[in-house]
Amino acid sequence: MSILLLKTRLALELPPINAALDRAEATLPDSVRPVAHHIFAAGGKRLRPLLVVLTARLLGRTDTAVYDLAVTLEMLHAATLLHDDVLDDAATRRGKPAAHTVFGPTQAILAGDALLAQANAIVASFREPALCALFSCAIAETCSGEIREIEAQRRPQTAMAEYESIIRGKTAWLIRASCEMGALAAHATEAQREACAAYGEGVGMAFQLVDDALDFAPESVIGKPSGGDLREGKLTPPLRYYRDGLDAEGRTRFDDAFANGSMTEEECRAICSRIRDAGYDRRTRDDADKWLAGALSALGTLPDATERELMRQMAEYVRERKK
Numbered sequence: 242m243s244i245l246l247l248k249t250r251l252a253l254e255l256p257p258i259n260a261a262l263d264r265a266e267a268t269l270p271d272s273v274r275p276v277a278h279h280i281f282a283a284g285g286k287r288l289r290p291l292l293v294v295l296t297a298r299l300l301g302r303t304d305t306a307v308y309d310l311a312v313t314l315e316m317l318h319a320a321t322l323l324h325d326d327v328l329d330d331a332a333t334r335r336g337k338p339a340a341h342t343v344f345g346p347t348q349a350i351l352a353g354d355a356l357l358a359q360a361n362a363i364v365a366s367f368r369e370p371a372l373c374a375l376f377s378c379a380i381a382e383t384c385s386g387e388i389r390e391i392e393a394q395r396r397p398q399t400a401m402a403e404y405e406s407i408i409r410g411k412t413a414w415l416i417r418a419s420c421e422m423g424a425l426a427a428h429a430t431e432a433q434r435e436a437c438a439a440y441g442e443g444v445g446m447a448f449q450l451v452d453d454a455l456d457f458a459p460e461s462v463i464g465k466p467s468g469g470d471l472r473e474g475k476l477t478p479p480l481r482y483y484r485d486g487l488d489a490e491g492r493t494r495f496d497d498a499f500a501n502g503s504m505t506e507e508e509c510r511a512i513c514s515r516i517r518d519a520g521y522d523r524r525t526r527d528d529a530d531k532w533l534a535g536a537l538s539a540l541g542t543l544p545d546a547t548e549r550e551l552m553r554q555m556a557e558y559v560r561e562r563k564k
Contacts, residue, residue, distance in 0.1 A: 284335055285315070289315055323350065390407045451525075
């Protein structure tokens with residue numbers, strides 16, 4: 242189905258969202274500003290601030306101040322990327338040099354901390370305790386998810402429930418918080434706020450699952466080597482399905498190589514190919530569908546308006562995205 246309406250609205254919303262980011266960047270200390278500009282200029286889908294705006298508009302908020310609130314979630318997201326790239330020693334981010342390779346790891350980490358502090362200050366300026374509490378919770382849950390992911394690294398016996406807990410924290414909570422923040426900004430009812438949160442969590446969980454499936458797409462499609470999660474020791478659903486399909490001897494060999502990080506490039510490429518051939522990436526997208534179904538069910542309880550259709554199309558985009 243078409244997502245033309247979503248693309249059109251995104252084109253209209255991006256200028257005020259980016260202008261709000263520029264305003265937020267200008268309030269940062271001089272020493273932090275170049276790092277923040279580097280990570281913001283690298284681009285991004287801006288889905289989180291867009292969701293803040295859409296939910297706020299859906300539930301009745303019409304002023305422009307919502308853009309300044311919306312970009313706090315993008316600042317939080319940018320801070321996690323700065324920190325993640327240092328932890329992972331990533332060379333690039335969105336096709337450009339990662340900030341720590343340009344400014345150094347210490348500067349990148351401290352700039353991420355400054356972004357979080359300034360984002361908190363912006364949220365506090367709205368003088369709504371519930372917004373501050375939600376934003377603090379989003380930071381804590383995201384950090385918790387990242388820590389659990391590190392703890393689960395190279396553990397082939399990681400349970401699916403534990404994996405879902407990881408991605409709920411590291412990915413879904415920020416998207417959930419974006420939707421819930423828009424509802425709070427619009428002074429929505431408790432039922433509306435809960436529906437926005439449920440929609441956001443479902444979309445966030447699906448977003449990460451589709452990301453996991455895309456990790457095994459051919460390099461010609463995604464623009465980077467396939468199997469990054471395999472090399473990093475993350476037992477994502479496509480790898481779990483692959484592992485479950487092995488006989489006992491094959492599973493033992495896989496577990497040993499996965500735990501020790503001893504797979505050769507040839508073995509990694511072969512596993513990626515088998516995952517695609519067996520349809521384990523498609524099966525993971527089917528798992529995402531279950532979360533999206535819940536998200537759409539929650540969305541259906543909200544007012545029937547243009548923004549609700551846009552949010553429905555966003556769920557569709559998440560399911561069908563190719564990179």
